[in-house]
Structures are given as C-alpha cells and as structure tokens.
Amino acid sequence: AQTVTQSQPEMSVQEAETVTLSCTYDTSESDYYLFWYKQPPSRQMILVIRQEAYKQQNATENRFSVNFQKAAKSFSLKISDSQLGDAAMYFCAYRGSNYKLTFGKGTLLTVNP
C-alpha cells in the first residue's frame, strides 16, 4: 500500500519569507499523481498544486512551487513571499492506479507578521 509521510507537524515562517514543506511517499508504481492541498480553519480543502510523475519539470503556481525528486520519492512544497493568508494545514497526497488519494498527516503552517 502506498504511504505518504510529512515529517514536519508544524512549521512557521515570517511574512514575505520563503518556507519549504517536506513530503515523502512510498510506492512501487511508476505512473501516479502528487498533490498539495491546503486546509484553512474554514475546513474546506483547496488544491494548491499538482504534479504528474511522468513530467520531469517541477510544477509551479504563482508563489507555490514543488521540488519533485522521483528517484528519492520526495515531493516538497515551496511557498515564496509568504502571506498571512497562507496560514493553514497543508496536506501532501498521492494518487496511483487505485484512484483514491492517500494523504499525509499534514503540516500546520503559521505565518508571523
């Protein structure tokens, strides 16, 4: 079974600084998708960024980018120019051939003004 590990239960960053959230996963598949979701206190999960495993180029979405290392099974999220609105729980997720998303336990990000 696939597993997703987020080793940082909590992280903090100063406003306007950069922070990197870590994620590793375990799989024997070669074709899969990886995601970062954000869950603010409102509870609604919001997709931040996705990465297809067959693409070597790292995905970017404005201030959010990933460092995808397929051989190392690592998928970290970098948030640049952090804003107060970035404060949330961040979940890394994996989707393989069985179609369900497997989530990590999450990293709580605090942004300090």
Next chain:
Amino acid sequence: GAGVSQSPSNKVTEKGKDVELRCDPISGHTALYWYRQRLGQGLEFLIYFQGNSAPDKSGLPSDRFSAERTGESVSTLTIQRTQQEDSAVYLCASSRSTYTGELFFGEGSRLTVL
C-alpha cells in the same frame, strides 16, 4: 452547483442513533469520494463512487457504515448505531473522473456523538 455541497454542516447525536450525511457533488462530476478526518488528523479514505457504483469501499470502518449514490449525483453516508469514536468531520469530494485525480472538496459535516 458551483461547488461540492454537504449537509448538515454540524450534527450532534446521541450514542446509538443513526445519522445520514449528504453530499451534492459538482454537476457533471462522475467520481465521488468520502473521507473521514478526526480532530488534528489527516484524511482517512472511506469509499469512492464511479457513477453509481462503488469500486472501492475498503475504507469503511465497520458494517455500521454504508453509502450510496443515485443518479450519478447525490450521495448519502449512513452511520448506524453511532459510537463516540465516530465523532469526526466527514468530507466529501468529487472529480470529473477517477482518472483526472483532482478532487474538489466540500466543507464537511462535523459529527459529534455524545
């Protein structure tokens, strides 16, 4: 609709009662997922539907849990004889298909069993 809608938003029930949680997916989304999130924890997969069929219900914790979907639209998650350990937020998500992998989530139903 514009987004995934779940009801009720909050439900408080007594141990032993049955509860039904409802999910209205985004119109046209064929895949629908249920997840459970205990306080301060990650998301635990329960079941997913492709159309009205449930190819994977491996995450349902016990036979007290069941789910159905009709008209390739609304889904209900039913918990019979609720226990205190069932207290959690139940999240529903939909996607255009199981192949795209991008899930759109509702705001969840918070269930508290006293």
